[in-house]
Amino acid sequence: MDFILHDKETITEMLTSIGINSLEELFQDIPADLLLKKLNLPHGLSEPDLLRRLEELSRKNKIYSSSFLGAGCYYHYIPSLVDFVINLSGFYTAYTPYQAEASQGYLQAIYEYQTAITRLTQMDVANASMYDGSTALAEAAIMATVAAKKKKIILLEGIHPEYVEVVKTYCWGQDIHFEVVMEDALISKLDESVAAVLFQSPNFFGGIENITELVQKIRDKAPKCLIIQVMTDPTCLGVLKPPGKSDIDIFVAEGQSFGISPSFGGPGLGIFASKQKYLRKMPGRLIGKTNEINGEREGFILTLQTREQHIRREKATSNICTNQALCALASLIYLVSLGKTGLQEIALQNFQKSHYVKQKLATIPGYQILNKKPTYNEFLVKCPNVHELIEQCKQENLLPPLMISKYFPDMKDIILVCVTESNSREDIEKFIHAAEKASNKNIGGN
Amino acid sequence: MTSNLTLIFNKGTKRSQHNFIPEMDIDKVDLLEIIPSFFQREDLPLPDIPEVEIVRHYTELSRRNYGIDSGIYPLGSCTMKYNPKINEVIARLPAFSQIHPLQEENQGALELMHHLSEMLREITGMDGFTFQPAAGAHGELTGILIMKKYFENKNLKKNKILVPDSAHGTNPSSAKMAGFSIIEVRSNDMGEVPLDHIEFAMQQGDVAGIMLTNPNTLGIFDRQIKDITNIIHKYGGLCYYDGANLNPMLGICRPKDMGFDIVHLNLHKTFSTPHGGGGPGSGPVGVTKELISYLPDPSIIATEQGFVCREKTNNSIGRIKCFWGNFGVIIRAYAYILALGAEGLKRVGQISVLNANYLRVFLKEKYHLPYDRICQHEFVLSDRGIENNVTTEDIAKRILDYGLYAPTIYFPLIVKGAMMIEPTETESKASLDNFIDVMNNIYNEAKTNPELLKNAPLNTPVKRLDAVLAARNPILKE
Numbered sequence A: 001m002d003f004i005l006h007d008k009e010t011i012t013e014m015l016t017s018i019g020i021n022s023l024e025e026l027f028q029d030i031p032a033d034l035l036l037k038k039l040n041l042p043h044g045l046s047e048p049d050l051l052r053r054l055e056e057l058s059r060k061n062k063i064y065s066s067s068f069l070g071a072g073c074y075y076h077y078i079p080s081l082v083d084f085v086i087n088l089s090g091f092y093t094a095y096t097p098y099q100a101e102a103s104q105g106y107l108q109a110i111y112e113y114q115t116a117i118t119r120l121t122q123m124d125v126a127n128a129s130m131y132d133g134s135t136a137l138a139e140a141a142i143m144a145t146v147a148a149k150k151k152k153i154i155l156l157e158g159i160h161p162e163y164v165e166v167v168k169t170y171c172w173g174q175d176i177h178f179e180v181v182m183e184d185a186l187i188s189k190l191d192e193s194v195a196a197v198l199f200q201s202p203n204f205f206g207g208i209e210n211i212t213e214l215v216q217k218i219r220d221k222a223p224k225c226l227i228i229q230v231m232t233d234p235t236c237l238g239v240l241k242p243p244g245k246s247d248i249d250i251f252v253a254e255g256q257s258f259g260i261s262p263s264f265g266g267p268g269l270g271i272f273a274s275k276q277k278y279l280r281k282m283p284g285r286l287i288g289k290t291n292e293i294n295g296e297r298e299g300f301i302l303t304l305q306t307r308e309q310h311i312r313r314e315k316a317t318s319n320i321c322t323n324q325a326l327c328a329l330a331s332l333i334y335l336v337s338l339g340k341t342g343l344q345e346i347a348l349q350n351f352q353k354s355h356y357v358k359q360k361l362a363t364i365p366g367y368q369i370l371n372k373k374p375t376y377n378e379f380l381v382k383c384p385n386v387h388e389l390i391e392q393c394k395q396e397n398l399l400p401p402l403m404i405s406k407y408f409p410d411m412k413d414i415i416l417v418c419v420t421e422s423n424s425r426e427d428i429e430k431f432i433h434a435a436e437k438a439s440n441k442n443i444g445g446n
Numbered sequence B: 001m002t003s004n005l006t007l008i009f010n011k012g013t014k015r016s017q018h019n020f021i022p023e024m025d026i027d028k029v030d031l032l033e034i035i036p037s038f039f040q041r042e043d044l045p046l047p048d049i050p051e052v053e054i055v056r057h058y059t060e061l062s063r064r065n066y067g068i069d070s071g072i073y074p075l076g077s078c079t080m081k082y083n084p085k086i087n088e089v090i091a092r093l094p095a096f097s098q099i100h101p102l103q104e105e106n107q108g109a110l111e112l113m114h115h116l117s118e119m120l121r122e123i124t125g126m127d128g129f130t131f132q133p134a135a136g137a138h139g140e141l142t143g144i145l146i147m148k149k150y151f152e153n154k155n156l157k158k159n160k161i162l163v164p165d166s167a168h169g170t171n172p173s174s175a176k177m178a179g180f181s182i183i184e185v186r187s188n189d190m191g192e193v194p195l196d197h198i199e200f201a202m203q204q205g206d207v208a209g210i211m212l213t214n215p216n217t218l219g220i221f222d223r224q225i226k227d228i229t230n231i232i233h234k235y236g237g238l239c240y241y242d243g244a245n246l247n248p249m250l251g252i253c254r255p256k257d258m259g260f261d262i263v264h265l266n267l268h269k270t271f272s273t274p275h276g277g278g279g280p281g282s283g284p285v286g287v288t289k290e291l292i293s294y295l296p297d298p299s300i301i302a303t304e305q306g307f308v309c310r311e312k313t314n315n316s317i318g319r320i321k322c323f324w325g326n327f328g329v330i331i332r333a334y335a336y337i338l339a340l341g342a343e344g345l346k347r348v349g350q351i352s353v354l355n356a357n358y359l360r361v362f363l364k365e366k367y368h369l370p371y372d373r374i375c376q377h378e379f380v381l382s383d384r385g386i387e388n389n390v391t392t393e394d395i396a397k398r399i400l401d402y403g404l405y406a407p408t409i410y411f412p413l414i415v416k417g418a419m420m421i422e423p424t425e426t427e428s429k430a431s432l433d434n435f436i437d438v439m440n441n442i443y444n445e446a447k448t449n450p451e452l453l454k455n456a457p458l459n460t461p462v463k464r465l466d467a468v469l470a471a472r473n474p475i476l477k478e
């Protein structure tokens, strides 16, 4: 299978017509000693053989009937029309819409995406997407240091540990000073030299910050410091106060929860939004509305491109070129499919169901809920016997919660539980039963 | 204003039910017991729109958008080839699309990436790969950070990097993000990199190396590539290969053999994964043996017990993205390579170059070809000699009127009024002939009816849009 359309005769005819004797002669510029003798790869496969082979391979991964794992990647129901729309040829087989007049469909869709994100977040402007939540956060940090003309940022404890790592890598690239601090030490660390404070809410451990209070504290101590909020599951915005109403300067999020399948953690979607005053410092593409030069109609076009690498080269605000357009489209379709009513209901169900599990676990001997702050769909639990709980979950065909020691080796016996609307009552009862069994075993066995 | 512009937000008839949420099947408590009211939002300005309206709206929008399934998409440097449909099916197999990045039972996913990495090693000659980068530019940043770390470890202060003037904008921009300053290298009149400039720059002692794509953005294979990489290595530097133009090299010539130390590939170009209107992509980075320990964390290793994930290696630049990379894209590239096999891939290399040269030879009869020699996957025309002040943009817009897509324009920057044309291997002779006819017609129209070009396009959903107005008065949302 090679998707090439010429037969032998056509190839000969084409070669002859351009005065070339053989296919090999096309590579006359390549020094002979650089030409590859043989590509050591297997023969090609027919479509059915390929499908069989990959189905077999995929079966080495396990899929569970229900998941209690989140930690940056979430199971939410995806309406069928999301996949239907992103599979339309005009969308998924297009390139970046450089020729606006032949790309009005995509440009309008991404303009709608920008609109949906600003309405959801109440931020002034949103870009056309970044790679994912972690790189969006790193780019936000860099943008803040440029806007503030300072080379130091502070991260509040509670940001997804992998995001922290990514920010650290990006900061090292640009010699940006980087520090992670505990909440009670934050104010003492703040001074004139700090470009930005980054925090996650709901944070990695599930806790929802009192953002109004946090922002006030930061503004009082360091009025010029930018404040950047990140979240990994923005479905909570169906209920929670949006960042734009809390005076947040830059808001970023992982948008995978909005209609994108988990797919082993990628592709996801980097949501990026900011206050208007930082617009020209923003990374990434922006779609704007304009008019025909000689006409009445309005249309859409890539705009403010002088921020971007293809025009400004090393002076660009970021190197990003290809982004996650199709994922932005998926999330737009998700948001408009659910609509206001649906998104509110999703958030409510996540609050209610995780609260239910939290309450139940708290009554089982040996379990202790560690969050002091309110939580959304994730929370931290100290367990009597973590390994047994994980084992019991697997036996019930449930994807077990995260053992937090993966990221924080000192935090033993603690799990991060995620409960969403996708967990049915039956799944939830199974999970609680698994927790009870693990508890009994511990008390009985040892 | 026309009905064209009705946004989805203005489409709602009221609907009473929402279809995509399961029935609440547990006992609720008062929400205020869970979350205080001052944490809650007051309103949510999103409409409720019925499914039927949504499907019609986006079906209509998709019709107003050109894709590779519509016809030739000759955007130079973008390798817009056909996207095999089977890959969409495979990426959606539940045991790929529904797996969590932190779940333990992931052997299928790790094996897939490990095997793809082996095949990419064979294709490029490199010794190790990471799949974390989400696109080409992200791969460049990763690769240049590897250079940075390499010299930091050696305690050498090398903070400059050579980038030819023909390079893609992401190259200098990525190098800058990794903390380097850029020395621009002027291409010579053959479109190649002058050796004496490189030698001189490397003698200064503070240059880390070079970023190159070969064939370059003019579509020209730099015949002195081995000399270039030798010079860089002679002074202890590293050579970075921008693999955006790898398509014509498949089965023909390998970056490692050219002397490169670090490469990134664009799976969303060379390996047929759909570009999706601007992404998602995947930009795996390959390195030589000496640099494997610098690749981002975590890495996948094969052991007797199966594939395992190693969280940290001593020299690693750290993490560059959360989780594993754009796995959904990686699957499609894997399927593509398995489907084509060794012969198929080589055929891709050959036919992509045949198609480009076929267009080059017939188009240069009328259009100016500034670098007039054999090309690889693409070539660049200029607007020189086009009459009546007709510009490259006018020509591009007129191409849209014929129902085709335009080449990349005004890039590379070293050709004035550039039109960069890359047909790829998945166009038929008839399609190429049609493109030639269209270009020739337009050439004649420029002579006889220039207004037609200056007012183009006329047959698209909107006429030519005002980019200046858009930037002067940005309207970015409704």
Ligand SMILES: Cc1ncc(COP(=O)(O)O)c(C=O)c1O
Binding pocket: A320, A321, A322, B077, B078, B135, B136, B137, B138, B168, B170, B171, B213, B217, B242, B244, B245, B266, B281, B283
């Ligand atoms: C030569 C070259 N280098 C790098 C890139 C950047 O790749 P990406 O858009 O995937 O970031 C491109 C793509 O436009 C390119 O053509």
